[in-house]
Amino acid sequence: MAVGPEVHSAMSNADSNGKHHQRQDASRSESKHHASILAIGKAVPPNRYDQSTFPEFYFGVTNCSHKVELQQRMQKICDKSAINTRYSILNEETLKQHPEFYTPGEPSMEQRHEFLEEEIPKLAAQAATNALKEWGRPVSEITHLIVVTLSGVSIPGADVRLVKLLGLRHDVQRIMLYMLGCYAGITALRIAKDLVENNPNSRVLIACSEMYAATFRAPDENYMYDIVGASLFGDGAVGVIVGTNPNPLTERSLxxxxxxxxxxxxxxxxxxxxxxxxxxxxxxxxxxxxxxxxxxxxxxxxxxxxxxxxxxxxxxxxxxxxxxxxxxxxxxxxxxxxxxxxxxxxxxxxxxxxxxxxxxxxxxxxxxxxxxxxxxxxxxxxxxxxxxxxxxxxxxxxxxxxxxx
Missing domain, CATH: 3.40.47.10 (Thiolase/Chalcone synthase)
Structure with a gap:
């Protein structure tokens, strides 16, 4: 079918406009200001345990040293774990104060939450402080706070406690991520990316604090995963700062x-x-x-x-x-x-x-x-x-x- 010159002109203009929009889209893509990790800080509790001797400590502190065969099974798990050392907020003194943590059949959820709602934000604050120190900018410039933990569920949560511990602004925008599990560190990065790329000049502080006191209990032949968990999990916190358009004079993108x-x-x-x-x-x-x-x-x-x-x-x-x-x-x-x-x-x-x-x-x-x-x-x-x-x-x-x- 033949077309008139005015149609050719319209088609040519449309093609030209299409290419122009493609170039604009490409330009936008190239100039998009990506989220950057600007600082990372870590913190661990003071109690450091040698993996090779941990079964002896664990069975002793839970009054289960008589379970020789079960301790030997745990020793094999620890020996194959590829772990040399771990850290924990729990020590012998703490467990003497909280025998309900390992006494079979003893209700302990309330006591565990009371213990962890204090310890989780304290360790998170140490890690966040280390990240803030590396970042080098005033804490007042933190606009968003994302807190990640499996433990210490409370109202108000660890996010509110961290605002006070770190001296964050009272209008800092808070997100609390409880009970997600091992992938939640990346979840926090994904959320932070969306926040900073859609809120110019924002700075997000991620505070992730994990402690296995919520799962600690005496070894049980009928529930071997408690022993597996006690052989693998450790405590630790990390602070991460995320933002866009780092100031070349005062910030660096990792x-x-x-x-x-x-x-x-x-x-x-x-x-x-x-x-x-x-x-x-x-x-x-x-x-x-x-x-x-x-x-x-x-x-x-x-x-x-x-x-x-x-x-x-x-x-x-x-x-x-x-x-x-x-x-x-x-x-x-x-x-x-x-x-x-x-x-x-x-x-x-x-x-x-x-x-x-x-x-x-x-x-x-x-x-x-x-x-x-x-x-x-x-x-x-x-x-x-x-x-x-x-x-x-x-x-x-x-x-x-x-x-x-």
Whole structure:
């Protein structure tokens, strides 16, 4: 069908306008101000435990030294855990004051909450203070606060206590994330990214504080996961500051958060569970978790890579990896499924070795370890996993010139 010159002109203009809009969209994409991690600070309780002797301490402090066979089983778990040391707010003196924490059948939820609602924000404040010190800006410039913890549920929550402990503004916008599990450190980064990219000049403080006192109890032959948990989990807090457009004179970007996303493996809600009961928090972890993670991690990482600049053509071994060190099987599964060189998991294994599994704090500890090492790869990803089964991930660009230390 023939068309008149005026139609040709309209088509030409439309094509020209379309290309103009494409260039505008590309320009907007290039000029978008990405969220950046501006500072990271850590804190641990004063009680440091050697993994090789922990079963002896654990069975002794819970008055269960007579359960020799069960202690030997725990010793084998500890010996295979790839952990050397862990930290805990609990010590012999604390447990003497709170025998209900380990006395079978003794209700203790109220006492655990009272204990943790004090200790969780105190440790979080130490980590946040370290992050604020590194950041170097006035605390009054913090506009948003995200607090992450499995423990110490109370009203008002740890977020309100942290406002006072840190001297934050009374109008700081607060988000409280309770009971999410090991992936919540990445959840907090995802929320912070959305906040700062949609609120110019904002600065978000993430405070993540985890303690396993909520699950501590005497060993029980009929519930082996208590022993597994007591063999793996440690206490630790981390503070992270996130913002956009860092002031080149007073701030530095450690990592740009280029993309953040989450996925759930279908029909896996039964695999990782936690139940609050009269004598504390009970965890259940199905043995199928590493296998399910193995089935889902590669498709999830492919999704992450779809958001990397096309011209990079990165392979996984050309990237850095901050993977939640939930245990040796978790780290090994990610390494195998992504065909990673062993050195790519070295930061995760370092955190597991020196701190154990500190739930949501773990992956942020790994990021802190990566930024302290000589910069090799510019691009990378951080991954964490937990109940759901949930996979959380972020695509990161490391500012190589800024992070060598």
């Amino acid at each position: 990592f740009e958060i280029r993309w953040a996303g989450v996925s759930m493996a279908p029909d896996t809600a039964h695999v990782v569970q936690g139940k609050l009961k009269l004598d504390g928090l009970y965890f259940y972890l199905d043995k199928s978790l590493p296998m399910l993670l193995g089935e889902n991690i590669a498709p999830f990482c492919k999704k992450i890579m779809e958001h990397a600049p096309e011209q990079l053509h990165l392979s996984y071994n050309e990237m850095f990896w901050a993977v939640h060190p939930g245990g040796p099987a978790i780290v090994n599964t990610v390494e195998e499924q992504l065909n990673l060189d062993p050195e790519k998991m070295s930061a995760s294994r370092y955190v597991l070795e020196n701190y154990g599994n500190i739930s949501a704090s773990s992956v942020l500890y790994v990021l802190d370890e990566i930024r302290r090492r000589p910069a090799k790869e510019e691009w990378g990803a951080a991954l964490a996993f937990g109940p759901g089964v949930t996979l959380e991930g972020v695509l990161l660009r490391r500012n190589v010139d800024e992070t060598n230390s």
